[in-house]
Amino acid sequence: xxxxxxxxxxxxxxxxxxxxxxxxxxxxxxxxxxxxxxxxxxxxxxxxxxxxxxxxxxxxxxxxxxxxxxxxxxxxxxxxxxxxxxxxxxxxxxxxxxxxxxxxxxxxxxxxxxxxxxxxxxxxxxxxxxxxxxxxxxxxxxxxxxxxxxxxxxxxxxxxxxxxxxxxxxxxxxxxxxxxxxxxxxxxxxxxxxxxxxxxxxxxxxxxxxxxxxxxxxxxxxxxxxxxxxxxxxxxxxxxxxxxxxxxxxxxxxxxxxxxxxxxxxxxxxxxxxxxxxxxxxxxxxxxxxxxxxxxxxxxxxxxxxxxxxxxxxxxxxxxxxxxxxxxxxxxxxxxxxxxxxxxxxxxxxxxxxxxxxxxxxxxxxxxxxxxxxxxxxxxxxxxxxxxxxxxxxxxxxxxxxxxxxxxxxxxxxxxxxxxxxxxxxxxxxxxxxxxxxxxxxxxxxxxxxxxxxxxxxxxxxxxxxxxxxxxxxxxxxxxxxxxxxxxxxxxxxxxxxxxxxxxxxxxxxxxxxxxxxxxxxxxxxxxxxxxxx
Amino acid sequence: xxxxxxxxxxxxxxxxxxxxxxxxxxxxxxxxxxxxxxxxxxxxxxxxxxxxxxxxxxxxxxxxxxxxxxxxxxxxxxxxxxxxxxxxxxxxxxxxxxxxxxxxxxxxxxxxxxxxxxxxxxxxxxxxxxxxxxxxxxxxxxxxxxxxxxxxxxxxxxxxxxxxxxxxxxxxxxxxxxxxxxxxxxxxxxxxxxxxxxxxxxxxxxxxxxxxxxxxxxxxxxxxxxxxxxxxxxxxxxxxxxxxxxxxxxxxxxxxxxxxxxxxxxxxxxxxxxxxxxxxxxxxxxxxxxxxxxxxxxxxxxxxxxxxxxxxxxxxxxxxxxxxxxxxxxxxx
Numbered sequence: 001x002x003x004x005x006x007x008x009x010x011x012x013x014x015x016x017x018x019x020x021x022x023x024x025x026x027x028x029x030x031x032x033x034x035x036x037x038x039x040x041x042x043x044x045x046x047x048x049x050x051x052x053x054x055x056x057x058x059x060x061x062x063x064x065x066x067x068x069x070x071x072x073x074x075x076x077x078x079x080x081x082x083x084x085x086x087x088x089x090x091x092x093x094x095x096x097x098x099x100x101x102x103x104x105x106x107x108x109x110x111x112x113x114x115x116x117x118x119x120x121x122x123x124x125x126x127x128x129x130x131x132x133x134x135x136x137x138x139x140x141x142x143x144x145x146x147x148x149x150x151x152x153x154x155x156x157x158x159x160x161x162x163x164x165x166x167x168x169x170x171x172x173x174x175x176x177x178x179x180x181x182x183x184x185x186x187x188x189x190x191x192x193x194x195x196x197x198x199x200x201x202x203x204x205x206x207x208x209x210x211x212x213x214x215x216x217x218x219x220x221x222x223x224x225x226x227x228x229x230x231x232x233x234x235x236x237x238x239x240x241x242x243x244x245x246x247x248x249x250x251x252x253x254x255x256x257x258x259x260x261x262x263x264x265x266x267x268x269x270x271x272x273x274x275x276x277x278x279x280x281x282x283x284x285x286x287x288x289x290x291x292x293x294x295x296x297x298x299x300x301x302x303x304x305x306x307x308x309x310x311x312x313x314x315x316x317x318x319x320x321x322x323x324x325x326x327x328x329x330x331x332x333x334x335x336x337x338x339x340x341x342x343x344x345x346x347x348x349x350x351x352x353x354x355x356x357x358x359x360x361x362x363x364x365x366x367x368x369x370x371x372x373x374x375x376x377x378x379x380x381x382x383x384x385x386x387x388x389x390x391x392x393x394x395x396x397x398x399x400x401x402x403x404x405x406x407x408x409x410x411x412x413x414x415x416x417x418x419x420x421x422x423x424x425x426x427x428x429x430x431x432x433x434x435x436x437x438x439x440x441x442x443x444x445x446x447x448x449x450x451x452x453x454x455x456x457x458x459x460x461x462x463x464x465x466x467x468x469x470x471x472x473x474x475x476x477x478x479x480x481x482x483x484x485x486x487x488x489x490x491x492x493x494x495x496x497x498x499x500x501x502x503x504x505x506x507x508x509x510x511x512x513x514x515x516x517x518x519x520x521x522x523x524x525x526x527x528x529x530x531x532x533x534x
Numbered sequence: 535x536x537x538x539x540x541x542x543x544x545x546x547x548x549x550x551x552x553x554x555x556x557x558x559x560x561x562x563x564x565x566x567x568x569x570x571x572x573x574x575x576x577x578x579x580x581x582x583x584x585x586x587x588x589x590x591x592x593x594x595x596x597x598x599x600x601x602x603x604x605x606x607x608x609x610x611x612x613x614x615x616x617x618x619x620x621x622x623x624x625x626x627x628x629x630x631x632x633x634x635x636x637x638x639x640x641x642x643x644x645x646x647x648x649x650x651x652x653x654x655x656x657x658x659x660x661x662x663x664x665x666x667x668x669x670x671x672x673x674x675x676x677x678x679x680x681x682x683x684x685x686x687x688x689x690x691x692x693x694x695x696x697x698x699x700x701x702x703x704x705x706x707x708x709x710x711x712x713x714x715x716x717x718x719x720x721x722x723x724x725x726x727x728x729x730x731x732x733x734x735x736x737x738x739x740x741x742x743x744x745x746x747x748x749x750x751x752x753x754x755x756x757x758x759x760x761x762x763x764x765x766x767x768x769x770x771x772x773x774x775x776x777x778x779x780x781x782x783x784x785x786x787x788x789x790x791x792x793x794x795x796x797x798x799x800x801x802x803x804x805x806x807x808x809x810x811x812x813x814x815x816x817x818x819x820x821x822x823x824x825x826x827x828x829x830x831x832x833x834x835x836x837x838x839x840x841x842x843x844x845x846x847x848x849x850x851x852x853x854x855x856x857x858x859x860x861x862x863x864x865x866x867x
Contacts, residue, residue: 012799013692014788014808067675068850074843075676080800088676088797151803423800451804 001102003031004039005135011150020152024160028191033184034103040190041182043157047147048106051113052121054082054145060122064129065089077471080423083141086129093133103182110143155392165191170206170391177253178203201242204249205275205320205328206391210381210398217382217401218362227332227385228357228365230377231400232315233290233486234281235297239263239314239351241270242324248280256280259300262307263314266348273324274342276316277389283313283350287376289528290501291489313350316343320389328389335389365401372403378486379403405484406526407506408518411439412479415461416472418446426461426473427454429505431483433496435520440496442523443483448505457508480512481505488526496520498527539616539638540667542863546574547643547667547837551636552616554583556643559864566618568645569629570595571710573838583611585620587656588628590741591710607656623647624658625815626711627742631658639664642829646671646838648814649821650682653718654711654747658825666831670841670857671816672794679794679818685811686719690726692790692809697726697766702787706807709734709772711815714742714749716770716792721750730755730764732771732780755783776805794818819844826853 010023024043028036062072072089079085099105109128113121125144132140142148154176162172172190179202180186220226237256240247246267248256257264260280270276282288282296288310295310296302302310319339320328327335336356343353357380359365365380372379379402387397410431418427428446432439449457460479467474484506491499498520509516540547545559554564561578568574570592577596584592586604593602605611607622607630615637620630625646632643642663649658689705696703707713713735720729729752731739736754743749755769764784773791775781791807794814802810817825822844826834833854836845841857848855 015806016808065675068847071675071843071847075674078674079676079798084799085676088678419800422804423798425804 001035001099001105001136001139003027004035004042004102005099005139007039008139008150009135011152017156020156021160021163024152024157025164028161028164032101032103033187035101037182037184037187037190038102038106040157040161040176040187042143042148043150043152044154044176045147045149048111048114048143051110051144052125056118056121057082057086057125057141057144060125061086061089064126065091073470077417078424080417080419083138083145086141087134087138090129090137093137094130097131099132099136105140106143110140113144161190166193173206173391174203177206178249179255201245202240202247202255204238204240204247204253205277205326205389207236207238207251207277208390208398209393210383210400211393211395213382213399213401216362217365217399220382220384220399223359223362225385227336227383228359228368229317229381229383230354230357230372230375231379231381231402232279232281232287232354233376233378234279234287234293234315237278237280237314238320239267239276239278239316240321241267241274242272244272250280259296259302260312260314261302262312263348263350266346266351267314269346269348270342271323273321275319275321276314276339277318277320278314278316281313281315282310283315284311289376289487289489291491291499311350313352315354316351317354318389331386331388332383333385369401369403405486406488407482407484408433408523409480409509409512409516410443410483411477411514411517412457412475412481413439413441413477414472414474415457422454425454425458427458429481431481431503432477433518433520433523435496439477440520442494442496442498442520443485443500443503445483445503445505448484449508453508477514480509480514480517482507482509488523488528490527498523537638539634539636539641539665540643542837542858542860545860545864547860549613549616549634549636551638552614552618552634554613554618555579556632557645559861564613566613566620566632567592568623568632568643569626571626571646574645583613583618585622585628585630587622587745588630590745591626591628591738594737594741595710607659621659621661622656624649624652624655627655627714627745627747629655633661633663641665641667642831643667644669644825644837646816647825648817649825650679652715652815654715654742660825660828662830664831665833665835666826666829667835667837667858668822668826668841668844669816670822670836670839670844672797672814672818673822673836673839673841673844675819677794677797677814677818678820679797679814680812682719682813685792685813686716688809689716689720689790689792689811690723692788692811693768694726696788700765702764702767702769702784703790704769704771704781704784704787705790705792705811706771706773706776707792708815710738712792712813713770713772714739714747715815716813717749717752718742718747720768721748725750725768727766727768728753730758730767730769732769732775734772734775735770758783776807823847 007027011020058072062069076082076085128140158172159169162169175190236251238249246264250256282292292310319335322338339353369380382399384397410433412429413432414430415426416428430441431443432441461475464476465473466476483503485503486501488498540549544562546555546557548555554566555562556566557568557574558565559576563580565579566583581601583603586606589604605620607620610617610619617635619633623629623631625648634641640663646669647658693703707716731752731754733756788808790809790811792811792813794816795801796810797812834848836857837860845855845857
């Protein structure tokens with residue numbers, strides 16, 4: 001894995017995007033296919049699951065370093081990355097054996113860990129720590145603890161591979177979608193310069209993502225060249241019918257097949273060679289809150305009770321493949337027309353095409369958008385009628401125009417150190433509102449402050465800590481922040497009785513004192529009238 | 535209970551038996567200063583006592599007109615009812631630890647110190663004391679320094695890569711101590727290009743040269759020709775220059791930071807440096823633990839930095855250990 005470790009060093013040793021792409025191109029050009037396949041697998045953020053519990057790693061790490069457990073925990077809190085902490089603490093390698101090639105390390109030393117019992121796992125991991133050094137040991141730990149995020153996005157890896165193969169990056173993105181095994185054959189196919197013939201039938205297309213609209217819609221040009229749709233608050237997904245089978249992929253490229261029998265059954269009637277892009281929604285005569293859908297996400301085999309209390313539907317808004325033909329280059333209007341015909345014929349109750357939003361003029365839209373919350377949607381999507389279905393987040397053709405978020409003023413109550421780039425800084429905050437003469441926590445937020453504010457707040461937290469619970473610091477309730485969020489649902493799991501959707505910090509309100517912060521009662525008014533089944 | 539010889543005061547330590555302060559951050563009548571970094575040496579006090587080797591740097595930082603006494607390392611001097619001796623701390627040129635002998639026992643006070651060899655200053659010298667007040671800047675076991683030679687080789691290689699690419703290599707480091715140490719270490723080998731200094735480093739580097747410390751030739755960025763490209767050159771600048779308009783002149787460059795903090799990847803990424811080089815003028819964790827043993831003190835007190843982990847660890851190893859927060863004693867101005 002020495003070669004891969006040097007690639008990592010080069011990627012990590014520059015902040016320049018071009019230099020990173022060049023480093024990857026150089027690496028993939030010469031790397032043996034067996035290693036290359038695993039490198040692609042690692043760099044695109046895939047992970048080996050359930051190898052060794054983190055708790056065991058920490059215990060062995062303390063043991064190997066000759067340190068008490070508490071000191072390893074304190075170190076981990078400081079570093080913010082377990083793989084790195086273990087690498088920094090482990091003693092220098094005793095016998096500096098050359099590290100095996102990446103594919104052998106993973107296939108022969110790492111993957112088999114899953115099958116070993118605790119004692120053999122321990123022996124194997126401690127041996128590896130003794131044999132590996134520096135970056136190699138760090139990467140080994142990274143593979144044990146999860147995904148290998150190394151400062152290159154999947155988009156960047158795709159760009160490097162496309163450049164090397166001499167093909168379009170959209171095609172490369174497609175080749176990297178779905179289920180594939182990191183084999184030498186896969187790597188060879190990945191870099192093949194001809195079009196795809198024998199892609200696996202389950203493979204989804206890369207999703208086309210909308211960008212947030214930052215100007216007035218009128219600036220997009222004539223309204224007649226645009227289509228408006230409601231922005232649904234569900235899970236973006238592709239529903240694929242090929243070779244007599246149905247496949248359902250989330251945008252995070254997770255296979256969801258079998259979890260949503262209500263519309264998957266309907267999909268069986270779709271003609272072979274059909275790919276729909278749309279949204280999985282919790283649905284009963286209309287949209288239900290996202291929190292209802294959440295109860296379905298983890299359920300591999302939902303029972304009748306769950307199906308009854310949290311029913312779902314697939315709202316198809318695009319047709320990517322029809323009759324086995326890739327339609328992505330066709331204009332949206334054409335795809336949409338065909339989609340309409342296809343689904344009318346299907347006449348399924350839980351697999352349908354939502355009607356686009358009817359509007360004649362840009363001036364009609366603000367009033368419609370203002371009805372978003374009562375309709376249970378997040379706002380509007382604006383799509384150019386002539387737009388092809390592009391790859392990834394390309395600006396220009398698809399825009400999302402969300403409603404303004406709700407906001408409230410909360411008091412900083414607890415802080416915890418962050419991870420990765422934010423390690424060692426207090427960046428994970430808990431905010432509270434007034435209730436019954438005290439403060440009750442209602443939101444955790446991690447984002448929204450500038451680096452400068454984060455650093456300033458970090459210093460403040462350190463000098464105003466009133467109590468410590470492990471890594472968590474309680475601070476004097478003094479600082480007030482304006483937080484934005486997308487919605488509220490009732491929750492028995494939270495002390496406040498409410499769960500907040502996507503809270504984030506809007507502003508540090510230095511002008512406000514604790515007395516100015518909001519109350520729980522004020523927030524509760526925003527709960528949906530029919531308080532979804534809790 | 536026996537009274538403590540030293541107690542936190544004025545952001546530093548006060549010794550009642552000798553009526554003097556060590557490293558006060560606020561003006562006091564009589565101060566013993568361990569070294570010239572701004573978090574230890576401040577102007578405005580009545581009389582100063584420093585190590586002779588540190589005098590020029592100290593004057594440069596604090597001013598010439600002060601009432602200054604200087605001493606050789608190991609030379610005793612009386613202050614009140616105490617006998618004080620300065621020993622080399624190995625931190626920067628002229629840095630010292632302070633031994634205070636009195637009826638209340640012998641106390642050793644580190645300003646900052648390191649145990650690794652440094653060609654620009656005398657190496658740390660251990661001595662026996664009853665109580666050892668240790669700095670604790672890097673007080674966690676993840677802070678373990680690689681060999682200096684290895685890190686210097688990394689810097690050289692990085693500079694060579696930049697030179698091969700005709701780019702400037704901008705290396706951030708503290709202006710006093712670290713800059714001169716890096717220069718001196720680099721100067722032992724052939725250089726791939728010229729070395730330029732940020733203005734803040736000019737006078738301090740001159741102090742080092744004047745004291746006979748061999749440093750390679752440097753130029754002042756402030757005296758560069760208009761349109762200078764700095765291609766393949768090395769520029770040393772203080773961290774405060776990072777991201778400032780001053781950096782514009784270097785165009786497409788690669789940046790590095792030399793500091794013990796670079797041991798942690800997140801620290802480097804957060805600051806946006808291309809490269810981090812792990813070289814510190816402070817003791818690493820093993821250095822802190824070993825020094826506590828070498829001083830043969832029965833009681834260890836951490837000052838400067840978060841010492842809770844070190845104190846806890848030492849307690850588990852049978853020492854009386856605690857942490858003092860000197861900053862808390864700063865009086866509002």
